[in-house]
Amino acid sequence: MDDACSRPTLMPLDLLREITNGFSEERRLGSGSFGKVYEGVLQDGKKIAVKMLYDMPGLDDEQFKNEFKNLTWLRHQNIVRLVGYCYDIQEIQVMHEGRLILAERTHRALCLEYMSKGSLENYLSDECDRYDWHTGYGIINGICKGLKYLHNELEPPIYHLDLKPANVLLDENMVPRIADFGMSRLFTDEQTRATRSSLGTFGYLPPEYIHNNLISNKFDIFSLGVVIIKIMAGRAGYFNSAEMPSREFTDLVQEKWTTKLLETFNLRKAYSAQVRICIKIALSCVQEDRHKRPTIQDIVDRLNNTVAKCTDAARMDWFLIYQDSLGHLTQPGNISNLHCEQETPSKNNPSPSYDMEADKNIFPRYAQDPIDKHVNHIYHGSTFNQDTATIIHSTCFEENASPTKAVLDGDSPNDNQEYSADGNSLPGVEGFQISGDPKPGSTLRACGFSINGTTVCHIQWVHYLKDGTRHSIEGATTSDYVVTADDVDTLLAVDCTPMDDNGRQGNLVMEFANNANKITCDPELQNDVNICISRGRADFDVFVLMYSPEEWEHATLVLRRTGYQVNLSRKDEILIDEKYSPNVQIKIPIGRTTQFILVSSRGVNLPFNTQGITEPSTEDNDIRLRDLTVLVFRAFQNKTPLSSLVLPKETDAISFAKEKNIDDIPSS
Known part of the structure; x- marks a missing residue:
């Protein structure tokens, strides 16, 4: 009877009389249309509720048995559970036409779990x-x-x-x-x-x-x-x-x-x-x-x-x-340039600027890769100004939103609106949500309905880190956002501040990606990272930006447990060979789906590109190679312990190396 999954137990009428003290009034908990309910105390001290059904004409035995059979299978945390039952037929003496005769009387009872409150x-x-x-x-x-x-x-x-x-x-x-x-x-x-x-x-x-x-x-x-x-x-x-x-x-x-x-x-x-x-x-x-x-x-x-x-x-x-x-x-930045529209970064139309420190760049400007179909603008060495907000016209929210909930009883988006001091409703966004697959290489889109005269929205994608700190993602100020290796192991969210043409600012609206869970690699990408780390070395074919704005050269980025090398393929020349240090960084520019920046220990910025490297060369494969390179680099630099890895078989590692264009993976 204690097991929530067990079938109800047949309980004799005499037992029910015993545990309810003879169905005494002191034990009566209540009564309903079909019977009285009594408190029953079992031998082990546990309580049950015993509902004795009235002996009413018209109660059909077969109907009782059929319906009782259905009731025995009810299992839900918000339904009172049937733990036992009684179906007892006894002979009693009754007066009939002036004389005593024997007649059958059926006693039916349902025994339910006891609710103490x-x-x-x-x-x-x-x-x-x-x-x-x-x-x-x-x-x-x-x-x-x-x-x-x-x-x-x-x-x-x-x-x-x-x-x-x-x-x-x-x-x-x-x-x-x-x-x-x-x-x-x-x-x-x-x-x-x-x-x-x-x-x-x-x-x-x-x-x-x-x-x-x-x-x-x-x-x-x-x-x-x-x-x-x-x-x-x-x-x-x-x-x-x-x-x-x-x-x-x-x-x-x-x-x-x-x-x-x-x-x-x-x-x-x-x-x-x-x-x-x-x-x-x-x-x-x-x-x-x-x-x-x-x-x-x-x-x-x-x-x-x-x-x-x-x-x-x-x-x-x-x-x-x-x-x-x-x-x-973090306080909201100052709002400026209310009618300035910026292009939405995506795989096919990235943002026109890197978020790199221009004064440390050894090149006069970043160059456009002539074979990179993602890049349509000249790169600019620039630093994101935290005091300047990017404004997106709110129509992009209306067009992309896809409401899924029915309106109940005349419910409207304005029911929970906020009001300014003069009593007028403030600009707002209703049904704010993030769509898209929250995996590296995929594009997320923030969308919703503009209400109360909202015409523009300040968008800022942010990271919440393990220590609880919040970091705005530099340059991530449009409704579309491409998930990268930078987002792995963080909580990714987007802030939206609605405004109207009069410059009035509504309340901040925030939404977390991935149902407020951390961004993770897909299993295949994580397996690829583990293979590289377990072997202790991985060589990646890449393009590196050299001395002129359009001079991308083929190179090999060699990653080891202790350090890294950049080898130029054409000249068979080692461009950089150094150990990892706190000054060495690898960064992913917003909107550049196949590119990353390597900052050496001397502060030199080297842009890399994986566009057109993979075979077969597809956009998804190129993006995946970029993210794999970045994740392996960071894993080596952070000294990822081998004990934390789930390693594949040797044959899997060899086939993986051939598939991913990784050379010189040593055998065990």
Whole structure:
């Protein structure tokens, strides 16, 4: 009986009498339409709830057995679990036509897991002061998930038909469990039709049932709406909602709960928005037209979305607090040049400038590779100005956004808008999201809907590192961003600050890539890196930019555990041969998908290019070779331990070397 996956146990009537103290009134927990519930204490001290069904005419044995068989398989964290049952037939003496005769009496009981906190009904009050918002939301979310299980994950589905606070039980952690579901299914069809007018509880019955005896899955949705309103607005909340305009009622409930929130800034705003969405869901559930009510899947999806936003807000506050404690709190840069558009960096149209230190460059300017189809502009040695923000016209968000959520009960993007001191709504972005595969070489795109007159947006891609620090990615100031080896093992995010033509600035919107998980290599690329490190040396064919703007020369970049060499193929000349040191760096310029910069220990910048090196020469292969070279270089420089590697077989290493154009891989 302790195993949550075990089948319910047959329990004799005498045992039930014993553990309930003879079904005494002291042990009675409550009663419902079909029976009384008693507290039972087993020999090991554990408690169960024993529901003795009334001996009612019309209860069909075969129907009971068939429906009971369905109930035994219900397994969900938000459904009260059936742990045992009783089906006992006893002979009793009854008076019949003036004399005693023997007759059979059937005792039926369902034994359920015991919920120590009782029913939700005990916690409702007009002040809603018996639980905080986190507990209240957990109850709402749990009820919805349990109902989704009954409606969508069972075949045939089960309609509860009497969902109300008294039938929502709470465990010791205030986790809700739906009870008494589908009890009307235990009766024959004739009895069900005859008693339909008494199904459910007044106040939770939908109009179509009251007027036309119509039962559908929207029956439970209406009852759910009433329950949520009572959780959020108290016992009288449903009647108040009917007397007030929906917007006014929503504002009132949101304000009441928001004043109780003690969270940090962004998290408090996210929870306040969650409150508003929950009450709007509830109001959409109690619409008179059942066709306008949402499905339980719509509701659960909407709730899950609020949880994701609260998680992002909590992470944002944590980073800001951490940075502030270190004195690294980043303030938004000054906004300038409101109508300046810049090209979007991508594989086919990269940004026109390197983010390198021009004063250390040994060349007068960076040259365009005549065979590089990605480059359409002359390179400029420049340093990104942190005080100058790049502005992207907001129309790029509108065109690229792809909303996926249905609007519930007239919900609109403006419901959670912010207001300026003069009462006018501030510029904003709704549905902000990142699309694309978050792997090195792939392009991510930040997009959303502009609202409240937003015409331009300040975009900045950022890294969150292991120590909690936040670094803006220099030059990454357009909506498209190509993931590189620089992003591996970091949290990648994008900041968006909306503005309008009057220069008014809205609140910062932030979104994490990869579902707020660290960027990682794909397994094949990581395996390639491990092979190179395990061999202790890797030779990469590359192009290096030499003494004139268009002079790219073929070279070999030799990487070893202790240092590196740059060998010019045409002259058989060693250009650089040195050991790794803290001054040696390898950088990836924004928008240059096949290029990287090697900064020597003397501060010399050498641009490299893998465009056209691979065989077969494809854009993806060239990008992959660039990222592989950078990752192997950094692994050797950082002294990656061999014990951390998952090494391939020898034959795999040899075939890999041939495929990736890596020479001189020594044997073991």
